[in-house]
Amino acid sequence: xxxxxxxxxxxxxxxxxKEETIGEVLKNDGIKKVLMVYGSHSIKKNGLYxxxxxxxxxxxxxxxxxxxxxxxxxxxxxxxAAELARNEDVDAILGVGGGSVMDSVKGISAASxxxxxxxxxxxxxxxINDAFPIYNIVTLAATASEMNSGFVLTNEETSEKLGNGSxxxxxxxxxxxxxxxFTVPKDYTAYGAVDIIAHxxxxxxxxxxxxxxxxxxxxxxIKTVIKTTEIILINPEDYDARAEFMWSATLALNGSAxxxxxxxxxxxxMVEHGISAISDIAHGAGLSIVIPAWMKWYKSKNEDQFKRFxxxxxxxxxxxxxxxxxxxxxxxxxxxxxxxxxxxxDETLPDITLKSHKQALKWGxxxxxxxxxxxxxxxxxx
Amino acid sequence: xxxxxxxxxxxxxxxxxKEETIGEVLKNDGIKKVLMVYGSHSIKKNGLYxxxxxxxxxxxxxxxxxxxxxxxxxxxxxxxAAELARNEDVDAILGVGGGSVMDSVKGISAASxxxxxxxxxxxxxxxINDAFPIYNIVTLAATASEMNSGFVLTNEETSEKLGNGSxxxxxxxxxxxxxxxFTVPKDYTAYGAVDIIAHxxxxxxxxxxxxxxxxxxxxxxIKTVIKTTEIILINPEDYDARAEFMWSATLALNGSAxxxxxxxxxxxxMVEHGISAISDIAHGAGLSIVIPAWMKWYKSKNEDQFKRFxxxxxxxxxxxxxxxxxxxxxxxxxxxxxxxxxxxxDETLPDITLKSHKQALKWGxxxxxxxxxxxxxxxxxx
Numbered sequence: 001x002x003x004x005x006x007x008x009x010x011x012x013x014x015x016x017x018k019e020e021t022i023g024e025v026l027k028n029d030g031i032k033k034v035l036m037v038y039g040s041h042s043i044k045k046n047g048l049y050x051x052x053x054x055x056x057x058x059x060x061x062x063x064x065x066x067x068x069x070x071x072x073x074x075x076x077x078x079x080x081a082a083e084l085a086r087n088e089d090v091d092a093i094l095g096v097g098g099g100s101v102m103d104s105v106k107g108i109s110a111a112s113x114x115x116x117x118x119x120x121x122x123x124x125x126x127x128i129n130d131a132f133p134i135y136n137i138v139t140l141a142a143t144a145s146e147m148n149s150g151f152v153l154t155n156e157e158t159s160e161k162l163g164n165g166s167x168x169x170x171x172x173x174x175x176x177x178x179x180x181x182f183t184v185p186k187d188y189t190a191y192g193a194v195d196i197i198a199h200x201x202x203x204x205x206x207x208x209x210x211x212x213x214x215x216x217x218x219x220x221x222i223k224t225v226i227k228t229t230e231i232i233l234i235n236p237e238d239y240d241a242r243a244e245f246m247w248s249a250t251l252a253l254n255g256s257a258x259x260x261x262x263x264x265x266x267x268x269x270m271v272e273h274g275i276s277a278i279s280d281i282a283h284g285a286g287l288s289i290v291i292p293a294w295m296k297w298y299k300s301k302n303e304d305q306f307k308r309f310x311x312x313x314x315x316x317x318x319x320x321x322x323x324x325x326x327x328x329x330x331x332x333x334x335x336x337x338x339x340x341x342x343x344x345x346d347e348t349l350p351d352i353t354l355k356s357h358k359q360a361l362k363w364g365x366x367x368x369x370x371x372x373x374x375x376x377x378x379x380x381x382x
Numbered sequence: 383x384x385x386x387x388x389x390x391x392x393x394x395x396x397x398x399x400k401e402e403t404i405g406e407v408l409k410n411d412g413i414k415k416v417l418m419v420y421g422s423h424s425i426k427k428n429g430l431y432x433x434x435x436x437x438x439x440x441x442x443x444x445x446x447x448x449x450x451x452x453x454x455x456x457x458x459x460x461x462x463a464a465e466l467a468r469n470e471d472v473d474a475i476l477g478v479g480g481g482s483v484m485d486s487v488k489g490i491s492a493a494s495x496x497x498x499x500x501x502x503x504x505x506x507x508x509x510i511n512d513a514f515p516i517y518n519i520v521t522l523a524a525t526a527s528e529m530n531s532g533f534v535l536t537n538e539e540t541s542e543k544l545g546n547g548s549x550x551x552x553x554x555x556x557x558x559x560x561x562x563x564f565t566v567p568k569d570y571t572a573y574g575a576v577d578i579i580a581h582x583x584x585x586x587x588x589x590x591x592x593x594x595x596x597x598x599x600x601x602x603x604i605k606t607v608i609k610t611t612e613i614i615l616i617n618p619e620d621y622d623a624r625a626e627f628m629w630s631a632t633l634a635l636n637g638s639a640x641x642x643x644x645x646x647x648x649x650x651x652m653v654e655h656g657i658s659a660i661s662d663i664a665h666g667a668g669l670s671i672v673i674p675a676w677m678k679w680y681k682s683k684n685e686d687q688f689k690r691f692x693x694x695x696x697x698x699x700x701x702x703x704x705x706x707x708x709x710x711x712x713x714x715x716x717x718x719x720x721x722x723x724x725x726x727x728d729e730t731l732p733d734i735t736l737k738s739h740k741q742a743l744k745w746g747x748x749x750x751x752x753x754x755x756x757x758x759x760x761x762x763x764x
Contacts, residue, residue, distance in 0.1 A: 001625035005396070007394065015384075018385070212606060224594060259396070
């Protein structure tokens, strides 16, 4: 078992109607004014905006707003919002949305305190030394950004999609009401499922050693996601399924699913970042293309874990049947499994390879994932 | 799925040799002087005392000491240590030991700030409104006190053993080095195993609803404890087994294994507190007597979970075979399964019943666990 540190100070408030407690939560923490950050105006249509602002007003919390955060969130939005946070003299940032909003909120929180551009944290021009406290109301279960300290942003100018993070960026409070995810459409529910599975599967399939407890923990999460996704796609308002799916998403990437594991890396996320840097594909959709391809390329390097995966998750006796079962399952939930399914054509492969390899360099896995290796993986995705 | 809140801010530092970082950890947190609390002088014999004090001195951390904490820790020790903490003007409490030391440290931390007797928190004469930061170096894996906010103390004068807690009492940092548990003798390793299993089994067998994910999570912990205990009893210095056992202990009672579950209660701990209030039996030894008895008494009330337990943990098809397998396993690790195995005779049963029922009243489960019901359970333990 590998040495590790584990510290996740975020307070999770989970359950029906809990978004209406946000004003009280902020008030009890001594917050006077927040910058409320969200994506599209769908939260105005579905009533969430009204509920949240009502709760803020009732507790005497002033607020400014920044809307328009897109999926694959952009540094330009983060910088504009950070400027607004400074001008409005807020003392906390409140995200209302999914992973894109919550990741943006982390960038905003750090950049507004630092009085710099958020990309400066990526180019080592600035360090994250301080941050505004972060609060979230989660509307999409997938990224676990609500309970971890990382964030991924896309730089439109350089077409780079890169991750960053700091222990200062653990959200103070994240409110998870599964009812808020009832309206997540089928495609984004499926992409979320793929993303959650990827978050635990990468460690599981690349680990060189670690506690068996983590194998079982990860299998529990994958089995739960498969089961609940199938329920949700038929009945989007099944509370228990949405709830279990949502909590699985959080547990998959809050650090608990990798404790004591050695040798783990995230090559599928690495390649997917290359894909979504050059296309507007949803993150989960990119992953369902990359994962089966990477598994076919990598399978001989960690046979025991691949065999275990096939048996435990799909009851299959061979590695290849395990991979096929996962690919078939992605297909069954209508998440793409080939580049062409997402309209990505062969001529973009060199650019994807380049961008992925740049990511591999950043993550220190460029020896195993040379440009040639990435190109080989992408061949399996054609 | 039941609404819940989850927030465990403790920082875990896990791995070989990590106790030697304690001075640095305290220094980085701005601590100048600690009260170091421990049990017997065994930590002087095995070199741990020297390592810890060396680390403190090297980082310029001053310290006072309180030793002599016993198993089933007593309020008198806590009060004396709290007075010492006040007189010595420390700014943190450092526990070096197992559950008894760590529980005492919580009482000391709260009582020294409050300037009251620790029992005042139990009689509602005082409230826990402040606490010194708590640091632990864990030497026994069992109670998860290193990552939760509860503590159990025994009042020698009234022969009461009662639990208390506050979110202020989450340890700030707990250092877990599995090597420090190499010298835990076989009997206490076995009692620890029983305690860990009890912490998750109680919720598992009493739940009325909740996510399947939690069933699988709990089963993973129980399977891990069974497997690693068997390894440790043969080879006490198997690092990986000790490590997995130790981390399972923490996860079993840090709150993560009950998220979203409804209807759970802790009747076995309740009855065991009655037993250990009148005898000096180790907590885990008391539990291995109570659990099979309670299971026989309770089995018809939650058949699905009892059936699932038999199948998933022991591969058995009937509830009774599941209970028998657990009892046999307790016997195989030489933890007692009948009162008489621990020298507890029939004439004490009324007193145990009385004390357990008092506990049931405190926990609000006295309707289900009347004195009569407790007496029936104890009959199965004869």
